[in-house]
Amino acid sequence: MQKYRILPHTADAKFQAFGASLEEAFANAALATASLMWDWGEAKNTHSFPVSVQGIDLEQLLYRFLEEILFLLNTKKFLLGSIKDLKIEKIDGVYRLEAVFWGDEFQDHYEVFGDVKAITYNEMKIEQCGDRWTIQVVVDM
Amino acid sequence: MELKRINDNTWEIPKHGEMKVPALIYASRKLLDAIRGDLTLEQAKNVACLPGIQRMSYVMPDAHQGYGFPIGGVAAFDLEEGIISPGGVGYDINCGVRLLRTDYIEKDVTARRKELLAEIFKEVPAGVGKGGVTKLSQSVLKEILVKGAGWAVENGYGTSNDLQMTEEQGRMKDADGTYVSHRALERGIPQLGTLGAGNHFLEIQKVDRIYDDDVAKVFGIDAEGQILVMIHCGSRGLGHQVASDYIQSMENAFGIKGLPDRELIHAPIKSSQGQQYYRSMSAAVNYAFANRQMIAHWVRDVFKKVLGSSQGMRQVYDVCHNVAKIEKHTVEGREKDLCIHRKGATRSFGPGRIEIPEAYRAVGQPVIIPGSMGTASYILLGTPEAEGLSFSSTAHGAGRLMSRHEAIRRFRGEQIRDDLAKKGIELQSTSWKGIAEEAPAAYKDVDEVVRVSHEVGIGRLVARVVPVGVMKG
Numbered sequence: 001m002q003k004y005r006i007l008p009h010t011a012d013a014k015f016q017a018f019g020a021s022l023e024e025a026f027a028n029a030a031l032a033t034a035s036l037m038w039d040w041g042e043a044k045n046t047h048s049f050p051v052s053v054q055g056i057d058l059e060q061l062l063y064r065f066l067e068e069i070l071f072l073l074n075t076k077k078f079l080l081g082s083i084k085d086l087k088i089e090k091i092d093g094v095y096r097l098e099a100v101f102w103g104d105e106f107q108d109h110y111e112v113f114g115d116v117k118a119i120t121y122n123e124m125k126i127e128q129c130g131d132r133w134t135i136q137v138v139v140d141m
Numbered sequence: 142m143e144l145k146r147i148n149d150n151t152w153e154i155p156k157h158g159e160m161k162v163p164a165l166i167y168a169s170r171k172l173l174d175a176i177r178g179d180l181t182l183e184q185a186k187n188v189a190c191l192p193g194i195q196r197m198s199y200v201m202p203d204a205h206q207g208y209g210f211p212i213g214g215v216a217a218f219d220l221e222e223g224i225i226s227p228g229g230v231g232y233d234i235n236c237g238v239r240l241l242r243t244d245y246i247e248k249d250v251t252a253r254r255k256e257l258l259a260e261i262f263k264e265v266p267a268g269v270g271k272g273g274v275t276k277l278s279q280s281v282l283k284e285i286l287v288k289g290a291g292w293a294v295e296n297g298y299g300t301s302n303d304l305q306m307t308e309e310q311g312r313m314k315d316a317d318g319t320y321v322s323h324r325a326l327e328r329g330i331p332q333l334g335t336l337g338a339g340n341h342f343l344e345i346q347k348v349d350r351i352y353d354d355d356v357a358k359v360f361g362i363d364a365e366g367q368i369l370v371m372i373h374c375g376s377r378g379l380g381h382q383v384a385s386d387y388i389q390s391m392e393n394a395f396g397i398k399g400l401p402d403r404e405l406i407h408a409p410i411k412s413s414q415g416q417q418y419y420r421s422m423s424a425a426v427n428y429a430f431a432n433r434q435m436i437a438h439w440v441r442d443v444f445k446k447v448l449g450s451s452q453g454m455r456q457v458y459d460v461c462h463n464v465a466k467i468e469k470h471t472v473e474g475r476e477k478d479l480c481i482h483r484k485g486a487t488r489s490f491g492p493g494r495i496e497i498p499e500a501y502r503a504v505g506q507p508v509i510i511p512g513s514m515g516t517a518s519y520i521l522l523g524t525p526e527a528e529g530l531s532f533s534s535t536a537h538g539a540g541r542l543m544s545r546h547e548a549i550r551r552f553r554g555e556q557i558r559d560d561l562a563k564k565g566i567e568l569q570s571t572s573w574k575g576i577a578e579e580a581p582a583a584y585k586d587v588d589e590v591v592r593v594s595h596e597v598g599i600g601r602l603v604a605r606v607v608p609v610g611v612m613k614g
Contacts, residue, residue: 006546008544008546008547009544009546010178010179010205010206010541010542010543010544011205011206011207011212011540011541012545013544013545013546056392056393059403060389060392063385063389064389067385070378070381071324071327071328071378071382074327074328074331074332074377074378075327075328075330075331111572111574112268112338112571112572113572113573113574113575113578114338114339114545114574114575114578115337115338115339115614117232117233117339117381118232118381118384118385119385120208120232120404121208121388121402121403121404122208122402122404124403138208140208140231140232140233140381141339141545
């Protein structure tokens with residue numbers, strides 16, 4: 001299955017990410033976000049950061065999850081390469097996500113070509129159709 | 142959507158449905174066609190439905206679709222019944238433009254521009270991976286959030302005259318770092334004094350054309366061929382995080398039911414949520430002022446080092462184009478304080494306003510409109526009419542025409558560098574792909590945007606400037 005595709009958007013950037021489960025679609029949405037800034041396939045898996053976020057609904061959960069990529073880039077110069085052990089649970093009406101980000105610290109041989117300023121709710125969709133989940137996100141660039 | 146034509150450059154969405162006021166769009170037919178291509182008008186209509194909105198929901202000539210509010214949207218709210226919205230300011234809080242004049246003319250820099258640009262590139266950190274040069278503690282950062290550009294001047298970056306020539310004198314006095322999250326502070330620490338990437342740039346420019354000699358002189362722009370420096374950047378990750386934090390805390394406090402668009406989330410200005418956002422946003426505004434203050438200082442150092450002197454490198458002005466402020470305006474014949482949201486719009490005060498520097502008070506404030514990388518930029522003049530037409534606001538830039546994805550497919554960074562070099566424009570960047578994304582052809586025609594601003598009377602033409610050297614993150 002295709003992990004994600006970038007869709008046309010005049011001012012910013014829009015993508016759809018896919019998965020056979022909600023978790024897989026979330027992980028692919030993270031790779032799609034990274035792909036707007038660097039080639040995640042190039043980032044060696046030398047560093048890891050545990051990620052733990054929660055949200056009042058799936059949309060807020062997704063927003064906060066993807067924002068971790070920007071936060072780690074700004075504060076640790078961390079370039080995401082892959083996502084491991086992603087779990088989503090709903091406990092007492094609140095969605096919780098746990099995962100581990102693997103990747104590398106920025107070095108001069110990496111090219112960071114784009115600057116995602118923020119994740120947005122604009123045109124955000126999280127949909128299940130049979131055994132296929134589709135996530136759509138527009139990010140501010 | 143049905144539009145009523147008022148004149149060649151003015152269009153109205155009449156009040157209907159839930160709208161509390163009409164929406165007014167300033168655009169030529171050509172710009173309107175571009176505006177109609179996305180959800181800008183729908184978003185302007187949504188803004189017109191918000192509690193406490195005054196007079197009109199305004200749309201500037203360079204408008205395009207944003208999140209919640211359109212980019213190029215101006216809306217004013219009553220301080221008693223009105224709201225404040227992070228979506229009405231945008232993620233890049235106090236994204237803005239600073240302009241320095243110089244005593245140099247084109248021939249002084251032509252032979253040295255490569256060297257100038259290379260030195261600036263060394264001194265001013267840019268690009269996504271680069272951190273700032275200053276190691277900051279959280280307590281110093283909090284001081285910066287309160288003092289803004291004043292902190293930078295106190296620490297040897299620039300002069301007190303720079304503060305006079307900055308909107309708000311480089312400091313929003315209502316700023317309070319107490320309500321800025323730990324995460325936002327963490328993002329702010331490594332990035333102070335950095336240009337960033339995306340559409341942000343630093344340009345060495347020359348004056349290409351002067352439309353109003355008398356006003357240009359007041360601004361320190363003396364002749365065609367004069368060299369200027371323009372710095373376009375904002376509050377970096379700190380500002381983005383403040384916006385994001387308050388969108389979510391307002392969601393959690395007020396819920397999202399009934400919102401036509403989730404990013405229209407807002408809080409009553411008087412509420413504690415509203416006040417905390419306003420004070421945190423003001424803190425992010427101050428961070429951005431300090432950021433541009435430091436960058437301007439380094440640019441002067443480079444000019445001094447390479448050309449021998451930075452004398453005469455006075456600041457023309459520094460404007461913010463993503464901000465919410467409390468300002469006095471006249472509504473239905475009565476002057477009152479309002480909360481003005483300008484998202485992708487520049488304040489355009491005419492003569493007499495106490496908020497603008499004394500040196501400009503007889504003519505009006507300079508309005509700085511950056512073009513896209515490598516194209517023309519403009520200096521306009523704030524007008525008295527803008528008060529009644531747009532709560533003293535005008536456009537902020539060019540606006541994209543083509544997606545980044547499409548631009549990367551169509552253009553190559555190296556090719557753009559060669560094309561610009563043929564026009565005598567030197568280019569430096571951290572990423573060729575980033576250059577392709579920002580290809581000049583991917584942007585709207587800024588000439589048309591400022592022509593409409595001039596004709597409508599919300600910001601009048603003073604000078605057109607073109608780049609001789611471009612640095613992009």
